[in-house]
Every structure is written in structure tokens, then in C-alpha cells.
Amino acid sequence: MARKTASQTRHVPGPQRATSNAAAALGPRHRGISNATATIGTSQPGSRGRDDVRRGRRLVEVMDTTLRDGEQAEGISMMPAEKLTIARRLLEDVKVDRIEIASARSSEGERTAVKRIVGWAETAGYAERIEVLGFVDVNGSVDWVRTVGARVINLLTKGSLRHCREQLRRTPQQHLDDIRRTIEYGVKRGVVFNVYLEDWSGGMLGSPDYVMTHVEALSRMPVSRIMLCDTLGILAPPQVRQFVSRIVTVFPDGRFDYHGHNDYGLATANTLEAAIAGARGVHVTVNGMGERAGNTALDEVVVTLRDHAGFTTNVNERALAEISRLVEVFSGRRIAVNKPIVGENVFTQAAGVHADGDMKGNLYESRLRPSRFGQHRTYAMGKLMGKASLEFNLERLNITLTKEQKQQLLARIVELSDQKKSVTTADLPFLISEMLQTPELRVLEVKDYSVVSNRGLMPTATVLVRYRDKNIQATGSGDGGYNAFMQALKSIEKQLGFRLPKLLDYEVHIPPGGKTDALVETTIKWEGGLKTRGVHSDQLAAAIQATEHALNLIALHRSRTGRPEKPSRARAHLRQMAKPAV
Numbered sequence: 001m002a003r004k005t006a007s008q009t010r011h012v013p014g015p016q017r018a019t020s021n022a023a024a025a026l027g028p029r030h031r032g033i034s035n036a037t038a039t040i041g042t043s044q045p046g047s048r049g050r051d052d053v054r055r056g057r058r059l060v061e062v063m064d065t066t067l068r069d070g071e072q073a074e075g076i077s078m079m080p081a082e083k084l085t086i087a088r089r090l091l092e093d094v095k096v097d098r099i100e101i102a103s104a105r106s107s108e109g110e111r112t113a114v115k116r117i118v119g120w121a122e123t124a125g126y127a128e129r130i131e132v133l134g135f136v137d138v139n140g141s142v143d144w145v146r147t148v149g150a151r152v153i154n155l156l157t158k159g160s161l162r163h164c165r166e167q168l169r170r171t172p173q174q175h176l177d178d179i180r181r182t183i184e185y186g187v188k189r190g191v192v193f194n195v196y197l198e199d200w201s202g203g204m205l206g207s208p209d210y211v212m213t214h215v216e217a218l219s220r221m222p223v224s225r226i227m228l229c230d231t232l233g234i235l236a237p238p239q240v241r242q243f244v245s246r247i248v249t250v251f252p253d254g255r256f257d258y259h260g261h262n263d264y265g266l267a268t269a270n271t272l273e274a275a276i277a278g279a280r281g282v283h284v285t286v287n288g289m290g291e292r293a294g295n296t297a298l299d300e301v302v303v304t305l306r307d308h309a310g311f312t313t314n315v316n317e318r319a320l321a322e323i324s325r326l327v328e329v330f331s332g333r334r335i336a337v338n339k340p341i342v343g344e345n346v347f348t349q350a351a352g353v354h355a356d357g358d359m360k361g362n363l364y365e366s367r368l369r370p371s372r373f374g375q376h377r378t379y380a381m382g383k384l385m386g387k388a389s390l391e392f393n394l395e396r397l398n399i400t401l402t403k404e405q406k407q408q409l410l411a412r413i414v415e416l417s418d419q420k421k422s423v424t425t426a427d428l429p430f431l432i433s434e435m436l437q438t439p440e441l442r443v444l445e446v447k448d449y450s451v452v453s454n455r456g457l458m459p460t461a462t463v464l465v466r467y468r469d470k471n472i473q474a475t476g477s478g479d480g481g482y483n484a485f486m487q488a489l490k491s492i493e494k495q496l497g498f499r500l501p502k503l504l505d506y507e508v509h510i511p512p513g514g515k516t517d518a519l520v521e522t523t524i525k526w527e528g529g530l531k532t533r534g535v536h537s538d539q540l541a542a543a544i545q546a547t548e549h550a551l552n553l554i555a556l557h558r559s560r561t562g563r564p565e566k567p568s569r570a571r572a573h574l575r576q577m578a579k580p581a582v
């Protein structure tokens with residue numbers, strides 16, 4: 001590949017560049033971004049990007065499309081209030097630069113959600129950062145967007161000749177004319193445009209001349225950003241580097257975003273390459289939510305851009321775990337426990353030797369420190385755990401045992417693990433209590449209960465609780481059996497002397513192939529990060545067991561500190577001790 005100097009390859013966007021060959025396209029980039037011309041034109045298209053990056057920490061803009069592309073995933077539908085909460089968290093706490101919240105001309109429910117988000121954004125000063133996907137339909141999308149009060153349209157245009165011809169049945173010129181008319185119509189009405197190149201990856205592979213001519217024409221229109229989509233997630237990192245480099249080099253004044261999909265599991269790697277090659281913005285979704293294999297995950301991209309290429313973003317890393325959980329709950333789409341950055345197990349050391357190493361100077365720590373994300377390192381309980389892991393967990397629960405007791409406990413945990421029973425930190429007080437007969441670790445016991453459900457009547461519950469040496473009986477009614485049980489407990493809060501924690505998430509798990517008599521595992525997440533489990537063949541009994549565990553941990557904490565329960569202090573402590581659960 002020919003080497004070119006800066007003076008030889010100063011590009012002016014124009015039709016003649018659109019058909020330039022790849023060698024020419026690998027010339028220097030926009031002088032505003034880089035003047036690192038000495039290495040330009042090497043056979044490594046991305047190398048300039050890396051040099052830029054080392055020179056100064058270039059800011060990459062992050063656009064989150066969880067509420068548009070993410071919500072396109074099958075079976076996901078969020079309520080307007082949930083969408084508003086996600087939008088607010090993304091802009092206020094996570095601090096992404098822009099969010100795309102819906103497609104124009106969508107359902108009435110969507111319209112309500114968009115109106116609420118736009119209404120909030122107007123008063124909070126985020127109006128320019130709210131975007132809506134629109135179509136090349138002259139007035140349709142623009143009118144829809146204006147009625148909901150949004151100002152920015154991400155216009156969906158065709159990024160490959162095949163899509164243009166076969167889906168739209170338009171010639172490239174006709175398509176461009178339609179785009180021009182739509183943009184003219186919108187601009188007159190105060191709408192700002194970014195433009196998507198749908199199937200841009202397919203275009204670069206099969207009809208690069210079409211793509212270059214299309215981008216060239218767009219660059220002459222009032223368009224803020226051109227957004228390059230790997231719509232089907234078909235590219236590999238070297239291709240992304242080459243294709244983005246080519247576009248950025250031929251159109252140095254353009255502002256390009258990269259929009260990836262994860263069909264090969266390469267979305268994060270591809271997005272990193274796009275940024276290195278000169279894309280100034282990247283598109284992501286929370287938890288990588290999206291159609292098929294999903295989009296590029298927000299957390300992975302932000303962390304990778306920073307750690308592997310020295311870019312900066314405006315994103316607050318400490319807010320990533322929280323937004324991930326929020327979207328998990330609202331979408332009902334759970335993430336894998338080993339999902340990088342935000343997965344439940346990523347900061348849990350399972351092997352005892354790792355815990356030992358951590359005690360001796362953080363030997364097993366990488367740049368992905370839990371504290372960076374507002375998390376804690378935890379140590380799994382199980383057959384691989386050693387003395388060091390147990391020490392960490394006991395310390396967190398503020399429980400002191402003798403050396404012999406610890407050995408006995410460790411042997412019991414390993415024994416349970418061998419029987420395929422999972423043990424969590426939240427189970428520790430109960431294990432100790434059973435094994436060592438130390439009743440003070442089990443201050444609260446649900447001794448008896450009766451829950452009655454009738455057709456047409458509200459379920460009622462009668463509960464008998466032993467709290468320290470007192471038996472307390474209570475009744476309650478609620479929307480379901482478990483709710484009735486909780487209402488009964490709520491009525492005796494005063495006598496217990498502590499507040500019941502708020503339930504955040506309730507998950508029921510039956511092993512694959514489980515029959516009607518299978519054991520049901522119920523996991524409940526409580527306010528403050530506490531998480532407890534119950535296992536029983538009766539689903540309600542499993543939930544009650546999980547609740548009993550939670551109440552015990554709270555009561556135990558209260559009796560150990562001797563302090564009356566104050567929500568903030570209790571929450572902080574619960575967060576501490578709840579982390580190791582599962």
C-alpha cells in the first residue's frame with residue numbers, strides 16, 4: 001500500500017473521492033482530530049487512531065438506544081413510567097451523551113412514553129439530547145416527532161444498494177431525492193437530523209461505491225451525524241477498522257457514529273475498532289439488549305474504550321451496575337451471571353487460592369476493580385473455598401468463631417456443595433446456628449402460618465412468629481398469598497422493632513425438567529442490596545423461607561450493633577453483607 005504524506009493526501013469531500021480506492025482512502029484524517037501524519041498510510045488503517053489516542057485522550061460520544069433498538073428485542077415491552085425512569089437515569093446518573101427513545105409513528109403507548117420523556121427533558125435541560133428514529137417519508141415522521149415535542153430525528157436511510165433497490169424499490173438517486181425532501185421539510189420546522197445508514201456493513205462489502213456516493217450526498221445536506229450501522233452484526237474487527245477508516249478519511253469533516261450488533265459476539269471489539277479508526281460516537285444499549293444477539297453493551301464499551309485505547313467518555317462508571325439492574329427488572333430480561341462488568345459473579349472469587357492471594361496483596365486484581373464500579377469483591381462459598389474466603393465472609397457478617405468452629409463450618413459447606421446445594425453468605429448464620437447450636441444467630445423464626453386463597457375473595461394470612469423469646473401472632477390480607485403474609489408481618493413491625501425491607505425483585509426458579517413435586521428456589525432481592533433464597537417444594541414456603549432469612553439478617557445486625565435500626569445505616573450494612581449472596 002502506498003505511503004502518502006499529508007500534503008499529498010489532503011482530501012476534499014467531493015464526488016471524485018467517493019469512488020477513490022482503498023489506498024487513497026487511507027490518507028490522513030481530519031486535521032481537527034489528528035495531525036499525526038507521520039504514520040499515515042501504513043498498512044494498518046487503525047494505527048493512526050491509536051496514535052491519536054496516545055497523544056490526547058479523545059472523547060468518544062456515547063448514544064444509548066436501549067429504549068428504541070433495545071426494546072425491539074422480542075418479548076420486551078416497558079411501561080411509559082419505566083421508560084421515563086430509564087431515560088432519566090441514563091442522562092442524569094450514567095451521563096451518556098444522547099439517548100434514542102423510540103421510532104416515529106409507533107403505537108399510542110409509545111407516543112405517551114415519548115411525550116413524558118420529552119416533557120421531562122425540556123424542563124431538565126436535556127431536550128437536544130433526546131432522539132427519535134424517523135423514516136424517509138417527507139412529512140410523516142417529522143409531523144409525528146413535532147406533535148410529541150422532540151427535536152432530533154435519526155433518519156433511517158439505506159446504507160447498501162441491495163436494501164435501496166430491493167426493499168425500497170428506488171434508485172439511489174430517487175432515494176437521495178426522498179431524503180432531501182424529508183430533511184428540507186423537517187429543517188424548516190426546526191428539526192435537527194442525524195442519518196442512519198442501515199446495512200452499511202453490507203454496503204461496504206457489496207456496494208462500496210453506492211455507500212461513498214450516498215455519504216457524499218448526505219455530507220452536503222444539513223445533517224449533524226452520519227451513523228454507520230452493522231445492522232446484521234456481520235463484520236469482524238479488522239473489517240470495521242478498514243471500512244470506518246475509509247469513510248473517515250474520504251470525508252474528514254464528517255462526524256460519524258458506529259452502530260454495532262452482536263451476532264458474532266464481536267460488538268464490543270468492533271465498536272472499539274470503529275472508535276480507533278475515527279468514529280466519534282458509538283451506539284450502545286444497557287445490557288446489550290436488542291434483537292437477536294443484541295446490540296453493543298454500554299458498560300463493556302465504556303470500559304474497553306478507556307482501558308484498551310485510552311479514550312474518555314462522559315459516562316459515570318459507578319452508575320453502570322445500577323442501570324443494568326434497573327433495565328433487567330423493567331425489561332424482565334435477566335443477564336448472565338458471568339456477563340462482563342455488571343454480571344452478578346464477575347467480582348466473586350470462587351477459588352480459595354484467589355481469596356488467599358487477595359489477602360496477600362491483591363495478587364488477583366486487574367484494572368477491573370470492583371470499587372471502580374461501586375461494587376465489592378466477594379468470595380463464593382462452595383467446594384473450592386478455603387479458609388481465607390470463609391474469613392472474609394464471616395468478617396462481613398461480623399461473626400466471630402473459634403478455629404475449630406471454622407474448620408467444622410468449612411467442612412459442612414464443602415459437604416453441602418458436593419451435594420449440589422448452593423450456599424451463600426446469607427445462609428451462613430443459619431448454617432452456624434444449626435451446626436453449632438447457637439440460637440442467638442436465629443433470633444426470628446416463622447413458627448407457623450396459614451394462608452387461605454379463595455376464588456373471588458382476597459387471600460388472608462395468619463402468622464405466628466417467635467422473636468427472641470416472644471411469640472407474636474398476626475393476620476393480614478393482600479393481593480396474593482405472599483402479599484397477605486407480608487401484610488401480616490407488617491402489622492407487627494412495631495413489636496419487632498425494625499422495619500420490613502422493601503422487596504425489589506422476586507425470582508422463582510424450578511430446575512429444568514422439574515416435575516410438579518420439584519424443589520422450587522425463590523430468590524428475593526430487597527432494598528439495600530440484600531438478597532436471600534428459600535428452597536422448598538412449595539413455592540409459597542420457599543418465599544417465606546427467603547423472607548425469614550432476610551428478617552433474621554436485619555434482626556441479627558440490630559442486636560449485634562445494639563443500635564435501633566436506622567434505614568440508611570442498616571441499608572449500608574445490608575449492602576455490605578448482601579453482596580456475597582449467590
Ligand SMILES: [Zn+2]
Nearest residue numbers: 069231259261
Ligand atoms: Zn440496530
